[in-house]
Amino acid sequence: GERITTDDKIVSINPANKEELIGRVSKANKDLAEKAMNTAYETFQTWRKFKPESRADILFRAAAIIRRRKHEFSALLTKEAGKPWNEADADTAEAIDFLEFYARQMLQIKDGVKVESRPGEYNRYGYIPLGVGIVISPWNFPFAIMAGTTVAAIVTGNTVLLKPASTTPVVAAKFVEVMEEAGLPKGVLNYVPGSGAEVGDYLVDHPKTRFISFTGSRDVGVRIYERASKVNEGQIWLKRVIAEMGGKDTIVVDSDSDLELAAKSIVASSFGFSGQKCSACSRAIVLEDVYDTVLDRVVELTKELTVGNPVDRSNFMGPVIDQAAFDKIMSYVEIGKEEGRLMAGGEGDNSTGFFVQPTIFADLKREDRLMKEEIFGPVVAFAKAKDFTEAIEIANDTDYGLTGAVITNNRAHIDQAKEDFHVG
Template identity: 60%
Template sequence: MSTTPFNELKPYANEPFTDFGMQANQEAMETAIAQIKSELGRTYPLKIGVQMIETEPKITSINPGNLDEVIGFVSKANQELAEQAMQAALAAFETWKQVPARERAEYLFKAATLMRERKHEFSALMLLEAGKNYVEADVDTAEAIDFLEFYGREMIRLSNVNEAQPLAKIPGEDNRLTYIPLGVGVVIPPWNFPLAICVGMTAAAIVSGNTVLLKPASTTPVIAYKFVALMQEVGLPPGVINYVPGSGAEIGDYLTSHPKTRFVSFTGSKEVGLRINKLAADTAPGQIWIKRVIAEMGGKDGIVVDETADLEAAAVAIVASAFGFQGQKCSAGSRAIIVEAVYDEVAKRVVELTEQLQIGLPEHNFAAGPVIDNISFARILDYIDIGREEGELLTGGAKAPGNGYYIQPTVFGDVDVKARLMQEEIFGPVLALAKAQDWREAIAMYNDTEFGLTGSYFSTDNDRIAEALDTIHCGNLYINRKCTGALVGVHPFGGFNMSGTDSKAGGHDYLLLFTQAKLTSRKR
């Protein structure tokens, strides 16, 4: 494979988002949706080494916005097949780790080029499988392209000894610090960013020289398969990515506990992340290393608004943060803490903006769509019932019409800081508003949670902003903007406390998590 010299690569730049205000772009998306619909109901095999394996047990992927529509039937791995995949990954690692970093990066660059050419196809599949509208799906695909481009460049940079880690010189010795791969990893991405995070986690692992077993979320396995097929198309050697959908309880635990697993990269709930961390901490017979866990878990993110803020901008940001993709983001702003002097004004405007959100099929590009499945649907409705006891229902609070998992965007007011709505991750279109006496109390209320992923502070007082930058405890803090929408290379993403290991995806530190530093010293 020919490689591109690092100094000839274009400087990294984020993939531009599509302007769907242009008729041509709308029509292009509609064409892509029609194409994807023509492929519905197909069966998808496992990919283990060179083999494509069909199994009798299948995962049925359903359109959450139209329950009569089956996206596809995906083969389901058991422990025997998971072990076969492990052996394929171990064998592939022996040659893949020797491939030069620049050549590994070239696979990512080629995949980015093809994904860019087929951008709307990937987005259209997410509309149908995950329930994203045009903008949310387009941003997801753009982020996937960003991860491929960014991590490819990062691996080339790390492979440059002088660029990555210059060492102090001493007479009589030649010293080098290089970053070498870990081994075989298990990659477990979430369903809410079924392309971007799946691509980012996997690309970071393989470009670092590792091989992986990719276990996609059971609600969005087809989009993950489409990515794996793309990597196969660009010529990635067999066994570098092994596609093994299946039950977390059956193969997830098995692979996490496997003595040959070197690392587990996970994005999902706090509960599952803690279980993975616990299983990985136990040493299996024959295991000769401490497994590394890279975990991005939950959030109970919030926006703080003081009385000096631009209140209209704050209200717009609160609604966008709370209800973008139906609140199904770990960065979603499910809490707004507002200084009492402006609480009524902000709350009124938040309700007005929320009630303007129209609900319907993502393929028709409604602002609000379905939640992902029946389990989420039931759980969110239970939280809404809890909210009726904990606060004042200001708008929403019920199922919404449609042949899918539709719930009205819901706002509760005057919620106590210790209430479950203010403490527990709901992962749905439910927003809790709380009142603070002053801006310092509002910050203290924001910090009163076991999570620490994203936050936002709205103020025009520079002294207050300076203090907020120091005292608001979260991994990604934004001033006078929404708390969602981290960009690769711009906003390295990861949280504190129970939000995970603060891995900072999309940042210059991220690939270090998939490598180990080796110092070599040679006497002259």
């Protein structure tokens, strides 16, 4: 409830136009994180006793406010995260859906679950809030995932410290203002933008932290999981960690399938939002008898795509998020040139913004780095499989298992994929 200004700022710029400043937010340090934690801990004692219906109502009101300001938020996502309009619009819509969904879920579970009782006793199964949660949200869905993970915790009676991604702090600040306008009592949601090394680690380790909800990279997620497993002095629980991390999404294309649908799906999934999703197609594994047909069509479709500032609605693809992402993706392009055959793209330009051309590599082997490591950019690797069983084996041959797709008209192969494709 208290607005604090610091000299140290996080500066948010437009990744499509490095000269354009989107906003500055005050940067929290360890002392402010401690202050926020104590506020959240004290507020939890009253917030947990709020009627579930009243907590849900705040989410319904916030959803209504955002629905009225939908295009403003989408425009902010285009400017701050470089999202093309269709992706930005979907991000805002998903944020509204999360608010509505969790509010309705709360109304469903508020009375607990019926359990049997013997004569002379009364058994009850109810849900209780956990405590103070740390929400560490990502930059690639800076509204939907940030809002969804925050309100799921709040509506169930927990208080939250929200540490948004440092590249997209403005949309998070605007969301916090909406929650305040919707009637959320002060101290329930505490906005603490800051560095992961300073503020993030401190809050993950804090004895008053009850749970951590994290979305981001595998390295950071594993580190949080490890740190949260230690019981610090004054801690009276084992911390709960919800971690959604990286992906190496695969589209498997069977020989018995709609090949035009397959090609269009690969292009849309690989290059939508510049491939910056854990669910973006990073590998296309195609059965050998249709491999060339699918590959050629994907190359054709990719060469029709336009890349540029997403403010121009005619551009299919915008920038990648920042210089570090640009450098990482371009280094994988160089690896790809050694491992496979460059079919499209392979170029980047960071003079005005962080733009990478949609890139396709063909003829990768299952052990190649492009087939195993998360790139998080507009780069897709094609590999050939001799039959459907081998295609699933290649798809599973990575550390990641978040999402995947199979395009086939063969019902037996659909059932096989349900059992053997390690995703979800």
